[in-house]
Amino acid sequence: MFSFMSMKKAVTTADLAKKLTTGITLLDVRTPAEYRSGHIKQAKNTPLSSIDTYTGNRKEVYLICRSGARSAQAYRILQQKGYQPINVRGGMNQWRGAVVRG
Template structure:
């Protein structure tokens, strides 16, 4: 049962790094400009202002990242309301020390 007040799970960027070897769904909710500046290779860009329209069929957990963790938390709440199993990456790209890829 969904509760509007249910907590969004969080993981650190270090924990995220250990999961990237698996086939995970990682959404980067920053703007396309920010995304092109540098993103995690597996991340798919779905800006926060478009997250409400996200309709991918997935039984997988979705990891959400942004620059600092604020927008990803908002996105995670919206996705959770739609029934997705979501985890927010705290600290976002500000805390990410792994490789990044530029461009699309």
Template sequence: MFKHIFRQIPSISIFELTQDIARNNLVLDVRTPSEYRAGHIPFSKNIPLKKIDTYQGSNQTIYVICQSGVRSRQATKKLRKKGYDAINVRGGMNQWSGKVKEGK
């Protein structure tokens, strides 16, 4: 009955994300639109956590990022329940040191 509670959510570090970016994987940013506009990974797509249940996308690996890793973990869990190969990015944008794009 409680078996699913202890199922680990797959996650990677920011360093691992920068290595996998070269493979053209999808990065979903689950922060609010205003947080996203303030600065995001240039090729990421904004799908706020409150709208993640409506996400419909491709079968490619999805890396999920937020500000610190809490919301992205929740979103990753929801996406995996829907059958997506979703991976949480630990530390979120707080750990990102690459280029940042402002606006949409």
């Protein structure tokens, strides 16, 4: 049987770049060290290991990691908590925009 709940909402990094100007919530679920090595300016570091404690806005939450695997895990956790997650396919490996270090 087909389940709509099993379908993940996802965007490409190009789609994400367009959305960044609209004030979205973007969580970078990589480790703090990975985050410091280069992240999207608007991203808030919320490592996968602590994503279950996230208590932000319940509207759309964009999730990014290095390749898309950890953000997919975070997606499932946040969806179960009632959030509307959106996975960024390809993660930072596919991101071609500016990054901030530190």
